[in-house]
Amino acid sequence: MMTDKLNMKISVASVPYFWGKESYFEFYKKIAQSPADIVYLGETVCSKRRSMSFRDWLEIARQLTGAGKQVVLSTLTLLEAESELGYLSKIACQKDYLVEANDMAAVEVANQNNNPFVAGCAINIYNNQSLQRLITLGLTRWQVPVELGRDDLVPMVDYAKKHQVEVEYQVFGRMPLAYSARCFTARHHRLAKDNCQFKCLQDEQGILIKTQEGQSFAQINGIQTQSAKVSNLIDRCQSLADSGVDIVRVVPVSAADTLEVIQQLGAILQAPDDPCFEPERLENQYEFCNGYWLQIEGMQFVS
Numbered sequence: 001m002m003t004d005k006l007n008m009k010i011s012v013a014s015v016p017y018f019w020g021k022e023s024y025f026e027f028y029k030k031i032a033q034s035p036a037d038i039v040y041l042g043e044t045v046c047s048k049r050r051s052m053s054f055r056d057w058l059e060i061a062r063q064l065t066g067a068g069k070q071v072v073l074s075t076l077t078l079l080e081a082e083s084e085l086g087y088l089s090k091i092a093c094q095k096d097y098l099v100e101a102n103d104m105a106a107v108e109v110a111n112q113n114n115n116p117f118v119a120g121c122a123i124n125i126y127n128n129q130s131l132q133r134l135i136t137l138g139l140t141r142w143q144v145p146v147e148l149g150r151d152d153l154v155p156m157v158d159y160a161k162k163h164q165v166e167v168e169y170q171v172f173g174r175m176p177l178a179y180s181a182r183c184f185t186a187r188h189h190r191l192a193k194d195n196c197q198f199k200c201l202q203d204e205q206g207i208l209i210k211t212q213e214g215q216s217f218a219q220i221n222g223i224q225t226q227s228a229k230v231s232n233l234i235d236r237c238q239s240l241a242d243s244g245v246d247i248v249r250v251v252p253v254s255a256a257d258t259l260e261v262i263q264q265l266g267a268i269l270q271a272p273d274d275p276c277f278e279p280e281r282l283e284n285q286y287e288f289c290n291g292y293w294l295q296i297e298g299m300q301f302v303s
Contacts, residue, residue: 006241006269010036010262011168013251014074014100015177016221018049018200021056026068027255028060032067033172034259035266038247039064040100042074042091046183046222047084049200054090061097074100077122078179078223092117100141107137116140118168121176129160141166143249146175146231149295150243157244166246171233172261174206174219174226175298184220204254205284216287229299232288234265234277239293257282 012031014155015024041064043049055204061071073091076084079126083224084107085105091107092099101107102120118141125131125142136140142165144153153167160167186196188207200206206221208228216228233240240248248265252258260281268277279286 001091006237006272008237008241008245008269009037010246010265010269011036011247011249012040012262013249014040014042014044015252016045016174016224016226017099017204017206017252018046018198018222019051019255020201020202021051023072023255024052024056025060027155027252028064030255030259031041031262032064032069033173034262035269036069036250036262038070038072040072040074041232042100044074044100045083045179046200047076047087049222052202052232054087059303070098071093072098072100074117074120075102075106077102077120078181079105096224107134111137114138119143120172121145122179125156128156131156131160131163132161135163135165139165141168141247143168144170144245146170147292149293150239153243153245158183160212161244168247168249169233169245169253170231171237171240171248173231173232173249173253174228175251175292176224176226177218177236178225180223180225180267183223184225185222186294188220188273199201200270211233227289227299228287229289229301230286231290231292232279232286232301233290234261234268235303236290236293237265237268238272253286254284257284257286260267 064071074089092106093113099110099117100120101117102122116138121143183193186193189199200222206219209218211217219226219228288301289299292298
């Protein structure tokens with residue numbers, strides 16, 4: 001007996017790394033032809049990454065909208081200067097696209113302008129009281145913090161559904177763990193943060209850090225620390241759907257591998273009877289994890 005396709009949308013998170021302008025345009029040109037339904041655009045990590053202007057992001061947004069994608073404009077996660085607040089206001093005040101709020105300043109500005117918003121996973125929502133507070137401010141979509149698992153979601157998904165809030169869960173990509181006022185990439189290159197020389201451009205996926213025993217530990221990405229292992233729940237889409245997840249989120253790794261993951265994920269949602277993810281089709285080798293979803297140590301992987 002054939003199982004009906006899974007009624008979940010695919011979202012593509014904003015690229016967490018620093019790429020050149022041509023690379024961004026080429027990537028999103030291909031995303032426009034992919035099975036992705038929702039595309040987040042903008043810089044979420046470091047305001048010094050200026051290969052793309054606000055006008056550039058809006059140009060890509062128009063192209064994606066023309067291809068039938070829903071576009072969401074993303075804000076910075078850690079604000080450190082008045083100029084960054086001004087840039088955030090451009091995003092949170094505009095009326096053409098939904099806003100992904102990655103800190104409470106974006107929530108406040110969006111609310112002041114009567115704009116609905118997506119709560120990024122850095123907005124730590126761990127209970128229904130927090131959900132309710134943000135719903136009153138304009139929350140329409142909740143990105144679940146990566147450490148909340150299947151059982152944690154049960155009471156919160158029911159509450160979100162009751163209030164017409166979409167639930168979005170990361171199914172692929174490195175997990176965001178922490179943000180700091182210090183730039184780890186600059187320090188790695190023995191440079192001051194204010195004189196970083198944009199070293200992030202040299203690493204399409206950040207820099208892997210290993211323990212003294214040689215085990216993968218973390219990925220440094222400017223002021224952001226990510227998990228070294230890539231969260232991979234693609235083979236568990238049925239479980240996600242059964243748990244009430246509306247949107248499965250892909251956080252970009254390399255451009256080519258991200259596009260391949262989206263293609264495979266789209267095929268799996270259409271034919272869940274054969275949910276086999278094929279990592280050998282990726283250009284890079286990744287260590288995977290799925291522990292948080294299973295309520296065990298996050299860095300574990302259970303096949």
